[in-house]
Amino acid sequence: xxxxxxxxVDKLVQSARDGSPRAVARLISLVENADDALREAxxxxxxxxxxxxxxGLTGSPGVGKSTTTTMLVSAFRARGLRVAVLAVDPSSPFSxxxxxxxxxxxGDHALDPMVYIxxxxxxxxxxxxSWATPQALRVLDAAGFDVILVETVGVGQSEIDVAGMAxxxxxxxxxGMGDGIQAAKAGILxxxxxxLVNKADRDGADVTVREIRHMISxxxxxxxxxxxxxxxxxxxxRSEGLEDALEALDKHLAWSQESGGLERxxxxxxxxxxxxxALAQLRQQMGDLASGASLSALAKQVAQGELDPYAAAxxxxxxxxxxxx
Amino acid sequence: xxxxxxxxVDKLVQSARDGSPRAVARLISLVENADDALREAxxxxxxxxxxxxxxGLTGSPGVGKSTTTTMLVSAFRARGLRVAVLAVDPSSPFSxxxxxxxxxxxGDHALDPMVYIxxxxxxxxxxxxSWATPQALRVLDAAGFDVILVETVGVGQSEIDVAGMAxxxxxxxxxGMGDGIQAAKAGILxxxxxxLVNKADRDGADVTVREIRHMISxxxxxxxxxxxxxxxxxxxxRSEGLEDALEALDKHLAWSQESGGLERxxxxxxxxxxxxxALAQLRQQMGDLASGASLSALAKQVAQGELDPYAAAxxxxxxxxxxxx
Numbered sequence: 001x002x003x004x005x006x007x008x009v010d011k012l013v014q015s016a017r018d019g020s021p022r023a024v025a026r027l028i029s030l031v032e033n034a035d036d037a038l039r040e041a042x043x044x045x046x047x048x049x050x051x052x053x054x055x056g057l058t059g060s061p062g063v064g065k066s067t068t069t070t071m072l073v074s075a076f077r078a079r080g081l082r083v084a085v086l087a088v089d090p091s092s093p094f095s096x097x098x099x100x101x102x103x104x105x106x107g108d109h110a111l112d113p114m115v116y117i118x119x120x121x122x123x124x125x126x127x128x129x130s131w132a133t134p135q136a137l138r139v140l141d142a143a144g145f146d147v148i149l150v151e152t153v154g155v156g157q158s159e160i161d162v163a164g165m166a167x168x169x170x171x172x173x174x175x176g177m178g179d180g181i182q183a184a185k186a187g188i189l190x191x192x193x194x195x196l197v198n199k200a201d202r203d204g205a206d207v208t209v210r211e212i213r214h215m216i217s218x219x220x221x222x223x224x225x226x227x228x229x230x231x232x233x234x235x236x237x238r239s240e241g242l243e244d245a246l247e248a249l250d251k252h253l254a255w256s257q258e259s260g261g262l263e264r265x266x267x268x269x270x271x272x273x274x275x276x277x278a279l280a281q282l283r284q285q286m287g288d289l290a291s292g293a294s295l296s297a298l299a300k301q302v303a304q305g306e307l308d309p310y311a312a313a314x315x316x317x318x319x320x321x322x323x324x325x
Numbered sequence: 326x327x328x329x330x331x332x333x334v335d336k337l338v339q340s341a342r343d344g345s346p347r348a349v350a351r352l353i354s355l356v357e358n359a360d361d362a363l364r365e366a367x368x369x370x371x372x373x374x375x376x377x378x379x380x381g382l383t384g385s386p387g388v389g390k391s392t393t394t395t396m397l398v399s400a401f402r403a404r405g406l407r408v409a410v411l412a413v414d415p416s417s418p419f420s421x422x423x424x425x426x427x428x429x430x431x432g433d434h435a436l437d438p439m440v441y442i443x444x445x446x447x448x449x450x451x452x453x454x455s456w457a458t459p460q461a462l463r464v465l466d467a468a469g470f471d472v473i474l475v476e477t478v479g480v481g482q483s484e485i486d487v488a489g490m491a492x493x494x495x496x497x498x499x500x501g502m503g504d505g506i507q508a509a510k511a512g513i514l515x516x517x518x519x520x521l522v523n524k525a526d527r528d529g530a531d532v533t534v535r536e537i538r539h540m541i542s543x544x545x546x547x548x549x550x551x552x553x554x555x556x557x558x559x560x561x562x563r564s565e566g567l568e569d570a571l572e573a574l575d576k577h578l579a580w581s582q583e584s585g586g587l588e589r590x591x592x593x594x595x596x597x598x599x600x601x602x603a604l605a606q607l608r609q610q611m612g613d614l615a616s617g618a619s620l621s622a623l624a625k626q627v628a629q630g631e632l633d634p635y636a637a638a639x640x641x642x643x644x645x646x647x648x649x650x
Contacts, residue, residue, distance in 0.1 A: 039635045046633035135634070263628070270634065271624030275611050277638040278645075282607050286600050299596030303588070308371035309460070309595065310364045313602040320603075 013044045016143040027139045045142035052141040056166030063174040064198040068236040081146035087119040134273040175204040194248045200233035338369045341468040352464045370467035377466040381491030388499040389523040393561040406471035412444040459598040500529035519573045525558035
């Protein structure tokens with residue numbers, strides 16, 4: 001227990017809440033490295049969580065995610081809010097921490113102390129995505145950021161998983177990329193709360209808007225009181241369409257709060273997080289078994305056809321059961 | 326235990342061993358669907374496993390995996406061996422079973438009763454890759470195939486995981502694709518037992534061969550008795566280089582058997598399989614908790630900052646511990 005034992009973690013949490021980007025970075029590093037102090041840090045952070053508005057942004061490469069993120073950061077800063085950006089690359093095994101690159105990329109906001117920008121590799125050694133990303137969000141939430149933009153790099157299943165964790169999920173598309181069909185195939189339509197058709201000065205923007213609207217209406221049977229995802233045209237590089245985009249985002253937040261959808265979504269997110277942590281710990285315990293004699297002896301029997309893998313798994317589970325008590 | 330209770334599973338296993346492709350297909354469907362009878366089937370299959378030579382094939386799209394697989398199938402058939410091909414798509418959530426497409430693709434062997442071809446989506450609902458693929462291989466092994474070629478579609482981490490499961494892993498490259506560097510980045514050099522530089526009539530084949538040899542020698546410190554991955558040039562579409570490729574494969578198998586490497590690798594594979602099954606069962610139990618009141622009550626507390634996710638995970642784990650007894 002004794003989660004308040006080490007003063008350094010408490011101090012780190014306090015510094016993060018006081019606005020120190022260095023403290024925030026160190027806490028996120030605890031997550032990335034699955035540091036021993038992580039558990040303690042999470043306990044210290046917990047009471048301060050639940051305030052940030054988490055906005056997920058996903059879309060194919062080339063649709064303008066970075067420029068849209070930059071545009072939204074400016075808009076939220078103009079409201080006087082503290083903003084964090086977490087760029088998640090589910091396919092990369094390499095640690096983000098690439099602060100320099102990030103800050104160059106987000107040039108406009110690089111020197112603003114109220115904006116924190118961080119990229120993160122999510123394919124960690126402890127179960128990846130489902131495990132690390134929500135905990136990094138938890139750090140940013142507890143650190144007092146009002147808005148957290150979570151940007152993913154592609155449109156694979158992992159990206160959809162990340163985007164689906166947010167309070168509000170923005171799906172970015174561009175005209176003339178056959179994006180409607182692609183999005184439908186990728187299962188992205190179901191997670192989008194707001195659709196932005198960016199680069200709307202290109203040919204075919206209206207076609208894409210109609211296509212997406214049509215597909216949304218096909219995919220879902222809306223009932224009274226349901227949220228109907230709006231489709232908004234933007235040209236993020238020139239901040240055109242920003243007001244409409246913001247209005248859509250604000251409306252979704254308001255609807256979520258009133259309908260109880262926000263509370264449900266956050267509880268579901270926490271549930272998945274707890275599950276992922278529990279699984280990671282079980283995997284860890286199994287790793288301990290594996291390095292001991294037990295699993296390797298079983299594995300040898302399975303390899304030689306003396307035992308089937310399910311029977312072997314039963315033995316492992318019963319040993320874990322003992323270990324847990 | 327009573328694993329031999331239902332006659333249908335025993336009959337299915339017998340039919341598969343007698344060479345019925347339909348029975349093999351049904352057993353693999355049990356794996357894909359995580360059917361209730363799967364556990365029973367695995368128990369019935371276990372005594373018949375451990376005989377097949379599993380050859381993994383991986384490489385970027387366009388290097389000629391299908392033609393190379395076809396070439397190798399012909400060669401092993403010419404030796405009078407029964408051959409199975411399992412094409413695994415780790416990124417696809419869709420079930421393979423696309424037998425028609427597969428059989429068209431492998432036109433030469435479509436009507437050969439001693440060749441079984443199957444594609445499989447590995448991203449299953451029970452933990453994906455690590456779980457389903459080894460069990461499908463187990464089915465094919467027990468069904469009496471002498472050689473099983475496991476082909477993956479890309480070069481992501483999942484593909485490397487699949488290829489690394491094999492007794493012998495073949496990495497396919499093509500000239501002029503900067504493949505050496507790509508392979509190194511993707512971590513593919515470490516899993517390759519045999520490297521084939523396919524489409525060797527293209528410009529730059531020798532450069533690619535040298536590059537790969539150089540990188541292999543950089544990456545590893547070989548000691549006496551170690552396996553040094555050979556790099557072989559092929560033109561699979563015309564079966565050129567086939568003898569050299571086969572010789573490299575045969576030598577690797579012989580070396581594996583003599584050095585004890587094969588036994589160790591198979592034990593490691595079985596260990597990962599047991600671990601994956603155990604984890605899948607724990608996840609299942611957690612899912613049962615989730616649909617009950619316990620996890621959702623905990624999740625709500627976490628979402629509201631009343632509990633940190635680690636403390637909640639502890640509660641889940643202690644409930645699982647009880648449930649296991």
